[in-house]
Amino acid sequence: LSQLPGWSVRPDGSIVIATGNDDALGLYRCTPYNSYGTAGESRPTRVLLKDPPAFTVRPKEEYFQEVGRELVIPCVARGDPPPTITWVKVGSVGKSSAQVDGNSSLVLHPLIKEQHGVWECTATNQVASVTTATSVHVLGTSPHAVTNVSVLPLLLAANISWEPGFDGGYFQRFSVWYTPLVRYPPRAHHDWVSLSVPAGAQHLLVENLQPDTSYQFSVLAQNKLGSGPFSQIVTSVPRGFPVTTVPPEPPAMTVHVFLSPPRALTANETVRGVLLRWDPPGRASVAPSGYALELRQDKGGWEVLERSIPGTDTQVLVPGLIKDAFYEFRLVAFAGSYISDPSNTVNVSTAGMEVYPSRTQLPELLPQPVLAGVIGGICFLSVAVIFSTMAACIMNRRRAARVRKRRQDPPLVFSP
Numbered sequence: 001l002s003q004l005p006g007w008s009v010r011p012d013g014s015i016v017i018a019t020g021n022d023d024a025l026g027l028y029r030c031t032p033y034n035s036y037g038t039a040g041e042s043r044p045t046r047v048l049l050k051d052p053p054a055f056t057v058r059p060k061e062e063y064f065q066e067v068g069r070e071l072v073i074p075c076v077a078r079g080d081p082p083p084t085i086t087w088v089k090v091g092s093v094g095k096s097s098a099q100v101d102g103n104s105s106l107v108l109h110p111l112i113k114e115q116h117g118v119w120e121c122t123a124t125n126q127v128a129s130v131t132t133a134t135s136v137h138v139l140g141t142s143p144h145a146v147t148n149v150s151v152l153p154l155l156l157a158a159n160i161s162w163e164p165g166f167d168g169g170y171f172q173r174f175s176v177w178y179t180p181l182v183r184y185p186p187r188a189h190h191d192w193v194s195l196s197v198p199a200g201a202q203h204l205l206v207e208n209l210q211p212d213t214s215y216q217f218s219v220l221a222q223n224k225l226g227s228g229p230f231s232q233i234v235t236s237v238p239r240g241f242p243v244t245t246v247p248p249e250p251p252a253m254t255v256h257v258f259l260s261p262p263r264a265l266t267a268n269e270t271v272r273g274v275l276l277r278w279d280p281p282g283r284a285s286v287a288p289s290g291y292a293l294e295l296r297q298d299k300g301g302w303e304v305l306e307r308s309i310p311g312t313d314t315q316v317l318v319p320g321l322i323k324d325a326f327y328e329f330r331l332v333a334f335a336g337s338y339i340s341d342p343s344n345t346v347n348v349s350t351a352g353m354e355v356y357p358s359r360t361q362l363p364e365l366l367p368q369p370v371l372a373g374v375i376g377g378i379c380f381l382s383v384a385v386i387f388s389t390m391a392a393c394i395m396n397r398r399r400a401a402r403v404r405k406r407r408q409d410p411p412l413v414f415s416p
Helices: 368-408
Strands: 007-009 015-017 026-028 045-047 051-057 062-066 071-073 076-080 084-089 106-108 117-124 129-139 147-154 157-163 173-180 193-196 203-206 215-223 234-236 263-269 274-279 290-297 303-310 315-318 326-335 346-349
Touching (some): 051 117, 051 129, 147 215, 147 234, 157 215, 173 203, 263 326, 274 326
Parallel strands (some): 062 129
Antiparallel strands (some): 007 015, 026 045, 051 076, 084 117, 117 129, 157 203, 173 193, 173 215, 263 274, 274 315, 290 303, 290 326, 326 346
């Protein structure tokens, strides 16, 4: 075998001939053996060279023929042994009505619409099988069904596209049909809605669909001879408006403002009054925007003496206290709507002090009934003085007028 190029023996004992030619013709025997010897030769086998099928006449790529007429498509092949010719329509179910004549040609008579499509011619012998194909176009028919219908769901809409089928030899138009799938339809048969497709288009946008509702879509082709079959039905669900999930609001965080009270409040006597001094709140506190001074007299109720002390001040002068009285003072800080706790309380006694007048310069320090009586008396005296003055003026004017009138009148003369 080494002298024959392309010849080899496999591990299982088979012989491989890469190229079949006249050198391969002949009678062959196989002799198996091992270390104990052999049981003898195999029965002889003869190698013959045969030719696979080859087409001598191929059909054309396409044939166009009017419906009802005869169409003959040739297909001839040779081989050794001579091959057998068969015809089959691609995609057909069951046996077709086609005939094959003595020359292995396909005979379609009369030609019908259903014979439109791709036909295959196959030549087969003991060596191999070869196949060739041709397309048959049947003219003068209604359109064929469209193929590859697809639906792209959109927002409250759907885009339908397809591939046109054969037009039957005439210009064809398309229409899209659709219907919603309702679990409990109002009628026994729900209606389909049709939309015309612009000429030459192979897609259509169907709008105003209901969200989250299943729809069925189909495409119909028409020409001047009539309508073709509906395409396959495709079911799709248009998209609805995206549901925006509003994240829950985080719980309101309570901001605790730490406002500590003023520190180290002290009171000192001066010739002008009592001087109160203090230290601002500690560093851990927010900065105060102001202070309010409170006091009470002789263990009475606390009252606000001054509520607009600037937050930058650290002292205030309190004049006009009542003599022989006992006062308590305290201070609070505030920042916005926040008020601190009161500071420490300082005590001031005016007993035996000559520096303070019996009536203070701050009228708000007087008891309210006394202050109201004083103001009422002053008002009454003022009104009385005014009325007295006006009455005196009026009397004086009248008296002066009578005097002038007497001077102007002539004296009375009495004759004897």
